Amino acid sequence: MLVSDKNKREEDVKSPKWISFKAAMMLLLGTSLAILVAEPLIDAVDDFSEATSIPTFFVSFMVLPLATRCNETLSAIKMARQKTQKTVSSTLSELSVTVTLNNLLCLSVFLAIVYIRGLYWDFGSEVLVLVIVCIVMGALTSFRTILPLWTSVLAVLLYPLSLAVVYILHSIFGWS
Numbered sequence: 001m002l003v004s005d006k007n008k009r010e011e012d013v014k015s016p017k018w019i020s021f022k023a024a025m026m027l028l029l030g031t032s033l034a035i036l037v038a039e040p041l042i043d044a045v046d047d048f049s050e051a052t053s054i055p056t057f058f059v060s061f062m063v064l065p066l067a068t069r070c071n072e073t074l075s076a077i078k079m080a081r082q083k084t085q086k087t088v089s090s091t092l093s094e095l096s097v098t099v100t101l102n103n104l105l106c107l108s109v110f111l112a113i114v115y116i117r118g119l120y121w122d123f124g125s126e127v128l129v130l131v132i133v134c135i136v137m138g139a140l141t142s143f144r145t146i147l148p149l150w151t152s153v154l155a156v157l158l159y160p161l162s163l164a165v166v167y168i169l170h171s172i173f174g175w176s
Contacts, residue, residue, distance in 0.1 A: 057126060058163065072098065089147045096141040096155065100134045107131070125169035129162045 045064065049056040072095070079091045107130060114121050137158065140151055169175045 057166070061163065085146060088152075089145070092147050092152050092155070093141055093144075096137050100138045100141075103130055103134050125166055125175050129165050129169075133158050133162050 045056060045059050048054075048063070049059045052059075076091045076095055079087050082088075107127065111127075113119075137155055140154070141147060144151075
């Protein structure tokens with residue numbers, strides 16, 4: 001078994017064209033799957049939102065992250081149960097980096113599409129809150145190897161706080 005693994009690794013290193021082709025095919029497959037499930041997912045969110053009388057924005061930012069990141073969440077909980085400073089800190093760091101990079105990358109791509117296509121945009125408050133949360137958590141967790149407990153408390157509190165700020169900006173100030 002070890003010999004075949006070693007041969008496979010050597011074969012992969014020797015053929016960078018194959019690696020590039022394989023990576024491109026995986027990206028194409030992933031994009032195709034995203035295209036296939038995007039419309040049904042949007043319909044499901046809209047239907048759930050209508051059935052529960054909860055605004056679509058809140059369903060998108062409360063239910064979908066839990067559903068799509070369930071595997072990462074369960075893995076993080078499993079690691080955190082070890083209750084050592086190193087594992088808890090590593091878990092929080094991993095989650096923080098994942099959330100920050102995912103949000104900023106997706107938002108950047110999305111805003112680029114909106115800008116290039118000249119589409120109407122009516123989500124300024126949501127974007128502002130998202131960018132502020134990403135900057136705050138990114139700044140607090142990027143420069144440390146061991147994260148103190150208050151960092152995790154802040155991360156947990158920023159989620160409902162950001163939803164409340166969006167609600168206040170919409171309801172009280174009428175800003176969207």
